[in-house]
Amino acid sequence: MSEQTILKVKNLQTQFTSGNKTVNAVNNVSFSLKSKKTLGIVGESGCGKSVTVHSITQLLPPLGKITDGKVTYIKNGNEIELSGLKKQGRQMRSIRGKEIGMIFQDPNTSLNPVYTIGNQIVENILQHEKITKKHAIEKAADMLNSLGIPMAHTRMNDYPHQFSGGMKQRVGIAMAMVSNPSILIADEPTTALDVTIQSQILELMKRIQEDYGTSIIFITHNLGIVANMADELAVMYMGKIVEYGSTRQVLTSPKHPYTEALLQSVPFVGMDKEKRLKSIKGSTPDPSSLPEGCSFASRCEFATEECKVFPNEFHLGDGHHVKCWLYKDKEVSIKKDGKRDKIGN
Numbered sequence: 001m002s003e004q005t006i007l008k009v010k011n012l013q014t015q016f017t018s019g020n021k022t023v024n025a026v027n028n029v030s031f032s033l034k035s036k037k038t039l040g041i042v043g044e045s046g047c048g049k050s051v052t053v054h055s056i057t058q059l060l061p062p063l064g065k066i067t068d069g070k071v072t073y074i075k076n077g078n079e080i081e082l083s084g085l086k087k088q089g090r091q092m093r094s095i096r097g098k099e100i101g102m103i104f105q106d107p108n109t110s111l112n113p114v115y116t117i118g119n120q121i122v123e124n125i126l127q128h129e130k131i132t133k134k135h136a137i138e139k140a141a142d143m144l145n146s147l148g149i150p151m152a153h154t155r156m157n158d159y160p161h162q163f164s165g166g167m168k169q170r171v172g173i174a175m176a177m178v179s180n181p182s183i184l185i186a187d188e189p190t191t192a193l194d195v196t197i198q199s200q201i202l203e204l205m206k207r208i209q210e211d212y213g214t215s216i217i218f219i220t221h222n223l224g225i226v227a228n229m230a231d232e233l234a235v236m237y238m239g240k241i242v243e244y245g246s247t248r249q250v251l252t253s254p255k256h257p258y259t260e261a262l263l264q265s266v267p268f269v270g271m272d273k274e275k276r277l278k279s280i281k282g283s284t285p286d287p288s289s290l291p292e293g294c295s296f297a298s299r300c301e302f303a304t305e306e307c308k309v310f311p312n313e314f315h316l317g318d319g320h321h322v323k324c325w326l327y328k329d330k331e332v333s334i335k336k337d338g339k340r341d342k343i344g345n
């Protein structure tokens with residue numbers, strides 16, 4: 001059976017304009033999120049990971065604007081064009097939380113310091129579900145219990161500052177999951193936590209996916225984490241997806257020079273102490289005046305004259321594609337009859 005798509009992002013473009021400067025934070029980005037699967041989005045700081053997901057949920061800061069493209073949420077065969085909804089309209093607010101839950105790097109972002117944990121989760125439930133307060137309290141306690149918060153009923157009377165960082169992130173997950181959304185967006189959910197707590201939270205997210213059949217978009221700059229979490233991977237650079245494929249394809253057979261460079265800059269356990277990590281030469285260009293062609297060209301050891309024109313997307317088979325002229329002769333085309341045909345070598 002073919003995998004079902006739950007979210008389609010097509011040619012998404014989001015800009016920030018301030019004075020006479022415009023930043024194309026997300027530039028012609030397309031991807032599909034498959035039902036019950038995890039899509040990882042990786043890339044250096046500032047490449048557009050967060051703006052991509054904030055565009056999906058229409059939670060952009062005031063200067064940010066979606067200028068093109070389409071975001072479609074598909075539920076039970078019905079397509080809802082999120083990009084066509086009013087940012088603060090009833091339908092969009094209901095989709096946020098009920099259909100798409102979000103957890104952030106800093107759990108304090110989703111928790112209000114002046115209300116008890118219980119109060120916040122219960123309010124969240126009552127916003128999206130027509131149930132009694134008593135039922136909502138039970139539901140909140142059950143969710144906290146299942147996410148490893150002992151004595152949940154008592155702890156619901158506590159305030160966020162009475163919880164440790166890891167516990168707060170569990171509460172953040174409970175807030176996001178309590179209405180059983182189909183999609184969970186996790187924006188660097190473990191970056192602020194130490195490694196043992198980090199792995200507990202990651203395991204928890206996997207369990208949630210198994211128990212609830214949630215589809216996850218997982219944003220991180222940590223390639224070790226995506227290797228463990230994601231089924232598919234999008235590598236972003238300066239607002240564009242430069243490589244996309246299954247996590248295995250991208251991590252074991254990276255094609256874009258940027259993906260390769262990212263992988264070479266990651267330390268691993270057992271690594272030879274004498275071996276130097278490779279850093280990516282140069283720095284990212286000014287996002288408000290990007291070069292016409294490939295934005296990575298100034299840092300790429302394979303760059304040629306050709307890179308002054310932005311590369312097409314070359315399909316390498318089995319869903320793996322890359323935007324780099326190095327692959328122009330290696331593309332696999334899909335014939336009209338659906339069969340693949342290899343062009344060149």
Ligand SMILES: Nc1ncnc2c1ncn2[C@@H]1O[C@H](COP(=O)(O)OP(=O)(O)OP(=O)(O)O)[C@@H](O)[C@H]1O
Nearest residue numbers: 016025044045046047048049050051052061063287
């Ligand atoms: N509020 C804002 N005002 C102006 N520009 C912004 C704003 N938020 C983001 N940007 C710009 O959008 C681009 C993408 O930012 P984004 O936060 O999506 O990056 P990121 O990949 O999520 O980075 P990080 O890993 O550091 O969170 C950057 O060039 C950034 O400067």
